[in-house]
Amino acid sequence: MDATANIMCQEDPVNPVVSTCLQVCGILVVSHLFHLIFKPLGQPGPVAQVLAGLVLGPTLLCRIYVIERFFIKPNSAEYYRFYAFFARIFFMFLLGLEFDVPFLKRNLHLVTTVAYGGFMACGIFGAAISWFIIRELTISYNKIAFAIVTIILIANSASPVVIRLAADLKLDTSDVGRLAMSSSLINEMSCSLLFSLVVAFTEDGMFKTLLLSIFLTASLILVNCYLVIWFNTKSRNQKFINNSQVLLILVLLISVSMIIESSGLYSTVHCFLVGMMFPREGKTTRTLLHKLTYAVHNFVLPSYFGFTGFQFNISSLSTIDNVIVALVMVSLSIAGKILGTLLACYYLKIPLNIEAVILAFILNLKGHADLVVVDASPNSEKWWGEDIRRLLLSVIVLNTLMAGPVVSFIMRKQEVQLTHNRTSIECLDPESELRMICCVYKPRNASGQLGLCSALRGKQGAAITPYLMHLVELPKRRKKKNLMYHQLQDGDQFSDEDEYGGNDVMEINEAVDIFSSETKIFVRQIKAVSSFPTMYEDVCSQAEDLRVSLIFLPFHKHQRIDGKMEKGKDEMRSTNQKIIRHAPCSVGILVDRGCLEFQRLLAPDSLQSVATLFFGGPDDREAIACSKRLAMHHHLNLTVIRFLPSEFGEEDVNVSSSTASPHFNLGNEVFMSIARRNPENKRDDVYMDEFYKRYVSSGQIGYVEKNLRDGAETLQALRDIGDMYSLFIVGKGRRGCSPLTTGMSDWEECPELGVVGDLLASMDFDIKSSVLVIQQHRHTSSKSFTDD
Known part of the structure; x- marks a missing residue:
């Protein structure tokens, strides 16, 4: 308090200011030096900087007359x-x-x-x-x-x-x-x-x-x-x-x-x-x-922490x-x-x-x-x-x-115990916080990714922490602008790092600003400037540091005005494939056909239909877990469609949200026969049984079962429902040898989407719906502080 008053009462206000600035610079330099020394030893910055001030202060180095004369002067205290x-x-x-x-x-x-x-x-x-x-x-x-x-x-x-x-x-x-x-x-x-x-x-x-x-x-x-x-x-x-x-x-x-x-x-x-x-x-x-x-x-902060230690006197x-x-x-x-x-x-x-x-x-x-x-x-x-x-x-x-x-x-x-363990959303409660990274290469990717953020928010006030990560290709030759600070236009930045991304940055920022003002969801923005061969490392390291449970990637193809899908850079596809292989959490690829814009989800009379396709396996279970959050959104009508081999029923079964599922009413004999065939099928049935009792029986989510014999019937069933939904959600794969997808991979174009996802994204399939393909990360779960 007295510093603001006494600072103007010095007899010589010029030289003490200069000397005090030099002293602060000295503390700052030594603090950074100590931080560099102690960081490899695992000591955080504040501790190293306080220790640097202690060493530099009257306890040690200031006992030397020359150093004391430089750092400790009668008029310095008030300026500090x-x-x-x-x-x-x-x-x-x-x-x-x-x-x-x-x-x-x-x-x-x-x-x-x-x-x-x-x-x-x-x-x-x-x-x-x-x-x-x-x-x-x-x-x-x-x-x-x-x-x-x-x-x-x-x-x-x-x-x-x-x-x-x-x-x-x-x-x-x-x-x-x-x-x-x-x-x-x-x-x-x-x-x-x-x-x-x-x-x-x-x-x-x-x-x-x-x-x-x-x-x-x-x-x-x-x-x-x-x-x-x-x-x-x-x-x-x-x-x-x-x-x-x-x-x-x-x-x-x-x-x-x-x-x-x-x-x-x-x-x-x-x-x-x-x-x-x-x-x-x-x-x-x-x-x-x-x-x-x-x-x-x-x-x-380093100089402040250093000055804190500097005041210590033995x-x-x-x-x-x-x-x-x-x-x-x-x-x-x-x-x-x-x-x-x-x-x-x-x-x-x-x-x-x-x-x-x-x-x-x-x-x-x-x-x-x-x-x-x-x-x-x-x-x-x-x-x-x-x-x-x-x-x-x-x-x-x-x-x-x-x-x-x-x-x-x-x-x-205890490094292992403190590592991030929420690497998928299957084991998370839909009411818990969802942390995710939405990656964009170009401004056209932002609309679909922000639409996913709005949809996954579910009901008003649900816990969601989205990060929008702009992936910018590092040019082979850095274009430095040798301008002095006063030569820059007002509002420009001194570092040329901000020039990466060009006008794309402005368009993405504008999309985020509109989204935040209309949805009241604060989106944290990140920029990764890297060459394409190593860009996946930046995404994966950020996902680990930010402890996210899901990464959303844009498909390397984008829809043109005439409805055709145009292929982007091959490096984008390569980067997506590397992220899928190395990601420390679950990954989703969005094939955006403009059907999930957040503006539509905010319209009062808007009601979009979303379908989740379940064939079985961990990726499909992750897709169901993702769908639970979408079901809480009041402008989305979600239906889960489960595909089953025809040996469990002679006809397709349509189950409304208010009736019981015949499949679940068949008794324990059905579950035992499935379990004997494949242990993974037992997990699917247990998971779907709990899902049905909690969400379908209560009327929150629609449920349909389709009994099919082979891949040809699956293909025809997908064609029949192709125009009924705005968004299809499906797991990438890892279903084992399923008769329902036999022969469907013969014309596979994009393996990173899986068999079903690749089919829905294909131009030959001729649907107008967007497609979200989910791959689950294998993880172990443990209780944390905010678990209920």
């Missing part, structure tokens, strides 16, 4: 705090922009229980030992305020440190990682709010200031909503909004933050709320994420009393987080396994709200002097340096 003020604004605003609001809404009870479980346990421990610390440190005034500060330091979880550590350890897309990030944000916002309330009620006139800050925050959120609409409309023909518009948004944010901080409060909660409530759709948010993410993650632990106080606070912080988190997991009936332990240690990371509390007027008598401040800083640094390596060590030991 002024830099920390801007750092807090930008990374808390970015955290709000990147915050997974749908996850919090779905798991609000879970997240708050875990967050406040650790908070309450640490709060009880902190309150219990505050009298001991007050006696050991001989605190003679403001004892209640010191006790509250002690509770905050023990109970707080630093969300920026947690988020960066989770990203470095590739936990940010896992259930335990997202739970840790959301819980740390709830915890930190609660601690910041508690400290603001303490300040507001202990100082005269501060309660009115608190009300003013709430009014300013609400006003800025409202202003941003109108600015986003205006900027998106004004920049309709551009990839990004221009730099002046970005500057206006950031200036408003900084101005309101400075007003709040100059009034005696902290803007941490304010910046986060403004970012979280910022409209997600359109070019404005995309531009802010593009410009802020790289700068904050690679410059602001001299603060020079006495026995101080060492005892530090050890007690660190021990109780770790014990409180472990006890509170495990009790919360037990209450929520979450298995007390290794993930619960990792969650507890992650939530013990310190470094943001703690620094805000400790840095509050450090030279004022109200906050107990510089010696107490240095001791509390030591506790913060020691907590982080202990918790971070423990998390990385446990993860290395």
Whole structure:
């Protein structure tokens, strides 16, 4: 707070600014160097950067006179705090922009229980030992305020440190990682709010200031909503909004933050709320994420973490009393987080396994709200002097340096248990979250892929996390534009990486913006720039890192205006085939004939018919699992058509959703005879029996059985229903030797679609329906945090 006021009171405001910038650059360089050294050892970035600051600070290298003279100057402290003020604004605003609001809404009870479980346990421990610390440190005034500060330091979880550590350890897309990030944000916002309330009620006139800050925050959120609409409309023909518009948004944010901080409060909660409530759709948010993410993650946070370690001074632990106080606070912080988190997991009936332990240690990371509390007027008598401040800083640094390596060590030991296991959707409940990647090569692929996202959303508010991945061919010769920054047009980017994809990027962005504004589904966009021979590696690695259960690929042929299918690049087909072979999850190929556009699914009078063809096998079961989610969409009418050998019946059997299936009423003799023929058939019958009882008997899904003798009858049956449905869903294959498909592979053109899928996609078959071919990934399932 005082940094914004004292920064303008220096006698020589030029040289200290230059020297402080050089010092920050030095901390930044050393922090990145330590990160490079410790990353191969499995240590995440925040831990390495805090350790770099510790080595560079007065504990070690600053004991050398030359280094101390460079880094520690009388006027530097206020400038460091002024830099920390801007750092807090930008990374808390970015955290709000990147915050997974749908996850919090779905798991609000879970997240708050875990967050406040650790908070309450640490709060009880902190309150219990505050009298001991007050006696050991001989605190003679403001004892209640010191006790509250002690509770905050023990109970707080630093969300920026947690988020960066989770990203470095590739936990940010896992259930335990997202739970840790959301819980740390709830915890930190609660601690910041508690400290603001303490300040507001202990100082005269501060309660009115608190009300003013709430009014300013609400006003800025409202202003941003109108600015986003205006900027998106004004920049309709551009990839990004221009730099002046970005500057206006950031200036408003900084101005309101400075007003709040100059009034005696902290803007941490304010910046986060403004970012979280910022409209997600359109070019404005995309531009802010593009410009802020790289700068904050690679410059602001490393220097901030490095400066945290830089403030650690071993001299603060020079006495026995101080060492005892530090050890007690660190021990109780770790014990409180472990006890509170495990009790919360037990209450929520979450298995007390290794993930619960990792969650507890992650939530013990310190470094943001703690620094805000400790840095509050450090030279004022109200906050107990510089010696107490240095001791509390030591506790913060020691907590982080202990918790971070423990998390990385446990993860290395339990790597197999923490790997992604939701690699198919057969074993997932239709109500659970579906994470998927939709790949596009050209803008024409976007409509069909977004239509699938809209259809798979099912009912309103269902859990879905779609990623749209633009696959761009890397040109053989890179076309660098040797332009200085000031020579670029306003709104252009300095890196030539954004030129890859050309105008396709703009058209895809426009399609995503329209989709998000109409469906309220936030689509996260990714770009993979690579040569075609290695492009599949980018897709597979992203699928593994993002922990998706399904990858959708566009067919290498596209439909022309006259209805004919035109062949695209052979490299696209080759890439699709490689992804199918190497994908770490299930894969679907969409043959798009324009029948599943999301605009049609939003029309009030729209009702499209979808058919799922079931011949048997794991791929067809995966197709049924995918169909369950489509059945929940109120503009889709789903029918499952099961093809059976004629030995189980003399005639085709049509079963409505309100009648019983004759096949399932034949008795146990039928199931036993099927099981004797093939173990896979037993799984099919058990799966279809459960499916029938849950979905068909209740009237949600239609069901038809067709009894056929050979491939010729199957071909004729498919021709009969070819014009009845907008979309056919079918498994790729792995059915074994089925008489129903005998002879159908003689004219197979695209083996990646399977026998039936290739037939439906063929121009010779002459249907107008789109086709979705599903291949299931073989996987093992295990219970996770958000399973019910």
